[in-house]
Amino acid sequence: MADIFDVIADGTRRDILRLLLRRSSEGHDGTSVSEIVAELGVSQPTVSKHLKVLREAGLVSVREEGQHRYYSLSPEPLEAVDDWLVPFFVDEAELAEEAAAYVALPEPAARVAESVGRAAASAKNVVQSALRRLGA
Template identity: 80%
Template sequence: MADIFDVIADGTRREILQLLLKRSSEGATGTSVSQIVAALGVSQPTVSKHLKVLRESELVSVREEGQHRYYSLSPEPLEQVDDWLVPFFVADGDFDLGEIEVPALPVPAVRAAEGIGRAAASAKVVVQSALKRLGA
């Protein structure tokens, strides 16, 4: 399996992940290759090549119906990125807890906080992508 950072380094793959995230938040149970091609404006072979990398990295799952394949986001591998980034934000001096004992958060609160963080990061990527397309 490729390194997760190599996988998400490619802009087209990030756009595919963003599209799958958006479609799943809209209630879609999968997105076809032709829908991805239409949304991104890239060729079908290009999309298929990137989907293969995303599949091998377990960032997407695929459901087959006849000759059609429907892709869905599987964000679990992105936790590696999250785990790698967190120390940089904590280590920069923003959080000096000294000897204060911090109680553990309940699991639902942790999941909610993770979801909010991911949503904020996703929104930032969407805005940056839109601004890039507009030439801003």
């Protein structure tokens, strides 16, 4: 399997991931290749090639209905990217000081807190990206 950073380095693949994320948040249960082609203005063979790479990396899943295939985002592999990026946005020494001031959480609560923190960081990055695209 390709390195996740190599997979998301391609702009067309990032565009496909953004489209699948948006359609998922709008309540769509999968997106067809023809919908991706129409939305992005990229040829069908190009979209299919990129979807294959994304599928092999585990970033998208496919559901078959007859001759149609519907793709959905599977964001779990992006956690490796998130893990790598977070230290660049957070001062580790500041975090250590803050952590020392708090009583240790029980292990299940600590796992939940970590998940919530990751989700918040991801949401923050999505909002910042959207605002940059809107010129805000």
